[in-house]
Amino acid sequence: MGVVKIGGFHALYEKTPHTYWNLFLPSGDKGYPWQAIVLGYPVMGVWFWCTEQSMVQSVLGARSLEQGQLGANFIGWLKILDVPLFIIPGVLCYILYPHLSNPDEAYLTLVTRLFPPGMRGLIIVVLIAALVGNIGSFAELCQYCIYDGYLYQEI
Numbered sequence: 001m002g003v004v005k006i007g008g009f010h011a012l013y014e015k016t017p018h019t020y021w022n023l024f025l026p027s028g029d030k031g032y033p034w035q036a037i038v039l040g041y042p043v044m045g046v047w048f049w050c051t052e053q054s055m056v057q058s059v060l061g062a063r064s065l066e067q068g069q070l071g072a073n074f075i076g077w078l079k080i081l082d083v084p085l086f087i088i089p090g091v092l093c094y095i096l097y098p099h100l101s102n103p104d105e106a107y108l109t110l111v112t113r114l115f116p117p118g119m120r121g122l123i124i125v126v127l128i129a130a131l132v133g134n135i136g137s138f139a140e141l142c143q144y145c146i147y148d149g150y151l152y153q154e155i
Contacts, residue, residue: 002092002114012088015095049076 006012013021024034049055055072062068093106100109111123 002089002096002110005114006092006095012091012095016091020091020094048079 003009003012006015024037025032027033027035049072055075059068059072062071089110090106093100093110097106097109097113100106111120115123
């Protein structure tokens with residue numbers, strides 16, 4: 001919806017400052033020097049590929065070595081979609097609402113000003129479901145670690 005409102009992907013690219021699309025910034029840059037990109041991201045990539053549940057699950061749950069390799073490869077290609085899903089909404093908000101005082105409000109601003117009421121409700125329900133899932137995980141962790149580990153042994 002935001003890409004259409006701006007005028008397409010070409011307009012998105014043209015209206016964005018060209019420095020925003022530069023990945024390798026000078027080493028003196030305080031936010032993202034090129035050394036962090038070249039040296040840091042490969043380490044994070046190896047950590048991700050070796051410990052991410054979806055990656056490990058796709059390999060260990062496979063029927064054969066070939067299926068495990070194909071599963072890990074498929075999940076890896078799906079994870080590449082995360083980059084535009086995180087970057088494009090931020091750039092859209094920068095273009096559509098340039099006078100936003102707090103960048104942390106970008107997502108909420110897009111949801112409340114760009115989407116119709118039905119879509120807003122759907123997004124709120126999805127966010128609540130994610131929150132409830134996290135609360136459930138935390139409650140289970142507390143039950144296993146605190147109650148079963150310490151309190152139950154004392155009773």
